[in-house]
Amino acid sequence: MIRVLLILLGFQLIGETISRGLALAVPGPVLGLAGLFAAFVIFPSLAELMRGTVTGLLGHLSLLFVPAGVGVVAHLDVIAQYGLGLIVALVGSTVLAILAGVGTFLLVARLTGGSSDG
Numbered sequence: 001m002i003r004v005l006l007i008l009l010g011f012q013l014i015g016e017t018i019s020r021g022l023a024l025a026v027p028g029p030v031l032g033l034a035g036l037f038a039a040f041v042i043f044p045s046l047a048e049l050m051r052g053t054v055t056g057l058l059g060h061l062s063l064l065f066v067p068a069g070v071g072v073v074a075h076l077d078v079i080a081q082y083g084l085g086l087i088v089a090l091v092g093s094t095v096l097a098i099l100a101g102v103g104t105f106l107l108v109a110r111l112t113g114g115s116s117d118g
Contacts, residue, residue: 004053007046011036 015032018024024031040047072079079086 001053004050007050008036008054011039 011032012029013032014035015030016028018031019026019028
């Protein structure tokens with residue numbers, strides 16, 4: 001288990017080092033995850049070695065949302081003051097993201113000659 005955690009943190013450290021060292025706009029953990037994926041492709045036995053521990057970590061992933069919930073409760077006064085604006089921003093950005101996804105799909109379907117009607 002310690003070895004798997006060291007591998008995970010090592011890839012995150014490598015990603016952070018590359019991201020900060022080259023002043024990239026991509027977050028370090030994303031680069032680390034890409035590196036871990038490449039390592040899995042090159043060394044499939046590494047994925048098998050990590051499977052048990054990582055499955056256990058994923059089973060408790062919901063614990064990472066506890067700090068966000070505490071933050072919301074700690075700032076209820078701000079939410080009460082700006083709640084309507086926050087709701088409008090959340091709903092509006094969600095609708096715009098969905099429309100952007102649909103538009104991209106239709107554009108790619110048109111460019112590749114695919115049918116968008118199923």
